Structure formats: C-alpha cells, structure tokens
Amino acid sequence: MFKLEARAQPSRLLMVGSPVIALLITVLVGSLLFVALGKNPVDGLRMFFYEPIKNVYSLTELTIKATPLVLIALGLAVCFRANLWNIGAEGQFVLGAICGGWVAMQATPDTGRWIVAAVLVAGMLGGMAWAGIVALLRDRFNASEILVSLMLVYVAEMLLSYLVYGPWKDPQGYNFPQTITFLDPARIPKIVSGFRMNIGVYIALAAVVAFTIFLSRTYAGFQLQVGGLAPAAARYAGFSSRRALWTGLLISGGMAGLAGALDAAGPQGQLTPFVPMGYGFAAIIVAFVGRLNPVGIVFSALLMSMFYIGGELAQSRLGLPKALTGVFQGLLLFCLLACDTFIHQRLRWVSK
C-alpha cells in the first residue's frame, strides 16, 4: 500500500508547482463537467481562459474584479499568517460600501474631487469597525472569530438591504431597492476614458508593495507571523497576542472596507442589494492560492477574476449557469490544499 512519509527537505519544485498542478486538475475536472453538460469542453474552457484576456478591453474589465480581490486577500493574508480566521470579509466589504456610499451620497455637483478620498477613508473605517466588533468579542469574551465574523456577514447584508429598501431608497427610483446614483465628483476616477478601469488598480498595486514590506521588513509584521506559527515562542519573546489580534483584524477589515467603497463608488455607482458579490469569500481562496504572499495574491486574483468573467460569459454565450464560477473556485482551493501536502511529504509504496 501507499504510505505518506515526511520528506527530508520540502520540495522546492512543488512549492512553485503545486498551484499550477492544482489549476491543471481543476481544468481537467472542469472539462469533464462541460462534457457532462453536453458542451464542447474547448468552448467552455475558452470562456474561462481565453476570452477574459483576449484584448485590452477584456484585460481592463479583468482589473475591475481583480482589484477588490487583491485588496481583501492582502488583508486576509495578514490575518491567516497570524492564525486568525477572519472569514467575514464579505461583511466588512458591505460595511465599507455602506459607509463609503453614505459619504458619496452627500456630494453635490460642485463638490471637489477630494470627496473621493473621503469616500475611501469612510469605507476603510466602516470595514475596520465591523472587524473591530470581532476583535473586541474575541479579546474580551474569547468568542470564536470564525463564527462571529461569519454571523456579521448576514447582519451586514440585512443592514444594507434595510437601508436600500428603506431610508436610503432613491425617491425617483421607481420604487426599486437602490440609492441615488452617486454624482460624478464622488465617483472613483477612471484611468482612461471609455474603459471602466479606475484608480483602484493603482491603490491595489501600492497596497501590494506596502504589504510586502510590512510582512517581510517590519518588526510588527514579524511579531504577527511568529504569533501565528509558534504561539508559545511568541509568548516567550513577549509579543502580545492581543495586539496581533487587533492588528490583524483591523487591517483585514480596513482592506475589505476599502474594497467595498471602491466597488460601490466605482463600477456600481450606487448601493443596491447586489453589492455583496462574494468577493469576500472568493478572496479567501485568492489568499491561499497566492500562498499568503502579496505578489502571489496578484496572480491568483487575476486567475479568480477570469473565473468570474468566464462564468458570466458561459452563462450569456453557452447558456450554462453562472454558478460554474463558484464550482471552479472551490475546486481550485480543494486541489491546492491536497497538492500542498506533497511539498512536505511524499507517497511511497510499502509492501505489507
């Protein structure tokens, strides 16, 4: 029978190769799925892996999805490295959209462009506050951050729904559950006219640099990661686990909130019940597939965005359900976790 045994050295080849192998397995299973649905797998895979990157326009559309994913996943990477399981980024994203959206609604046609900064800061603070509840309850009462953060996702969605069906409903909106369309000064500036791509891309790239430095070059980042890898060693060194808890959650909440504000005042342009699009959950996959590494996260976010756009195209062009996106995303994480096992271990045939 086969037996798993530890490798003397972790496999360097697999460390780089495992995400690639995981992707290949996902593609293979995906092809089988297309065949099972009676579609040509080449057509199906084209929607996911060629159409989203075939020209400049598609690429700019890709950034619309990748920007929030990168921002949220960067924050989550910090959390996960500190062994904090914030899985409610979706809720923090929604709060960011709500708070950013509220500021955006205050704009008048003569408001200066500075209001964009206020929108983003408000979004960040909203996300931080929502994650701060999680940190507070964990810190003061030892309540599981997994369950609290997740429960707060539902609360945030209901709060948004209450606002857009109630007090914030656009009076001229034919009774649709939506706020007014934000006025131009409050919209996130686009980079090139004619494309939806906006300055969120720059913010995301700057954040990648900042998080790389924070994680690998600062003492605070080091303390956080020691706390995650070896809690006993961190205690012995006198690193505060409480500070790690607050830092990790506030950073990830702030990033998710920023992403929410960017999305609300960017491509969406108003608040609707459809603001939560699952970015907060997809970003968990992005963070893991990107190895909790800022640069890796950029690539995995682009890949995940291809899944999003591929799912939309598969729906409009092949008449396949959009939910394919979620299937692909989940499969990828499953495969990756399984493949990663073989970095530190190998299979050997042992005769009984």
Added chain:
Amino acid sequence: MSVFTPDSLALLLAATLNAGTVLGLAAMGLLINERSGVVNLGAEGLMLVAAIAGFATGVNTGSDTLAFLAGAAAGALLAAVFGVLVIWLNTNQYATGLALSLFGAGLSAFAGIRYTQEKLPERPNFAIPYLSDIPFVGPALFKQHPLVYLAIAFTAALAWFLYRSRAGLILRAVGESPESAHALGYPVRRIRLMAVMGGGALCGLAGAYLSVVYTPLWVEGMVAGKGWIALALTTFATWRPVRVLLGAYLFGGVTMLQFQLQGQGIQIPSQLLTMLPYLATIVVLVLISRNPTWIRVNMPASLGKPFHPGS
C-alpha cells in the same frame, strides 16, 4: 391587542420544533464529528448540496424517504472527500472546511438551476391520532413530520452511544487523545473518517429536511447560515447531545419569532428581524465563551489538531 393568542402560540411552538429539527440534526452531526477531534467548517456547503440532492430526488421520485436518503448520501460523500484530505493528507482543517463550504455553495447553485421553479408533490398532513386532537398541545406538538420525533429519539440514542457504549467511549478517546487511542491499537484515522462521514450524513439529512419538508422549495443559498449556526450550537451545548437539541429548539424559536412578529404587523423593518438569529448566535457565543475554563474542560482536547500515527 395581545400579540399572542393561544392559537398563534401553538403555531409558533410547532414551527419552532420544525425549525429546531433542521438545526438539531446538523448540530448533532457536527457533534459526532467534533467528538472525534475534527472540526468541519464545511457544514454550510454540505447542507446546501444535500438540500438540492434531496429536493431533486423528491421531485423526480415523489418519495420523501428517497429524498432524505439522497441528502444523507450526498452529505456523507462530500464529507468523505473532506475527511480524506484532513485526516490522511493532514491539510489544515479550517481551510479545507472553508473550501468545502465555498465549493458546496457553487455546486448546489449550479445543480439547482433546473429546480428553482419545481414543486414537490403534495403530501398528506401528519398528525398523531388522538393526541393531535388535544386542544393547544395537539397542534403544537403532535402534527409534525415523523423526522421531528426521530430527531428526538436520535438525540437520546446518541447520548446513550457516547456515554454508555464501548464504541462511544472509543470515539471520545480518539477525540481526547488520539495518541493514547492509537497506542491502544485503535485505528484513529479510520474512526475519524467514520465520524466525519456520519456527521456529514446527518448534516445532509438536515439539508434535505430543509428543502423537502421545511420550505419546501429549492432556492439558491437557502441554508442561509444554518450550517454555521449549527457549528456554534455544538460549542454552546458544550458537545452534549441533549443540550444540542435544546439549543437547536431555542434557535428555531428565535428564527420563528421573527416571522410571528412580522405576521402580527409589528412596525419593525423585516430586515432587522431577519438579523435576529445571527445576532442571537453572537450574543450566546459571547455568554458561553466568557468563561474559558468551561469551554476548555468540555471541548474534545484534540479538536482541530492533526494526528500523525507513528510520529
């Protein structure tokens, strides 16, 4: 005007039992799971896949029993995938469970597209003869689906199994100290896999009950956090079967209260009422977790930790 008349109170009680059964079955499954030392954060995904599997089977065969079996089988099968990953490949239990939740949400939405407009065949109302004719008590307690009573019987059986049977003792030993169980010659990993699959089957049954009896409809994402609330319930109940079921009824009651209040025309926006079960979960979680020793004493000692035999 009084908010509750005896009739509406009886209905509320009946609905509470019904809703509590969904949560109770799932939480009982997770309890078995966690007693073996494995946390399955994929409960939400398991329940979703089982809900559509059960609903589709119900629509196509017209049989509740087959629908429940399909749900339980789907739950056990997905849980087995999770189990092999975390037990043999030692993947991180949290991350793998999350992957299962996300995958299950996608898969169920994907598989369920064709069933969003479908309806299940009408089923006769259940009523226990004579008992259901008692005023108030009858409509409150004795007009439930048989699974509601089975869940109660199962709770008693599970309590007996855990504390009075040899197999239950072994299961608890595996959860408390896999090393000791291994040294005594018990196949720790196989026992854990069985616990995970058994837990998955119960979560699956809960999912199928939700879509086949409780709603009965298929709606994308219809589990709506019940898998997560069930996870929280195992902690609230300090991993004890009877407390799990009581907790499940309590939460079922909170869920139902919101509909009752809405029905009474009370001027609270429906969204704020819908928040209630989630907020209640947080509040109870805070109250229970406040005392760390209470949790630590009751929690299976190896919960969430991987086990490598021979190392």
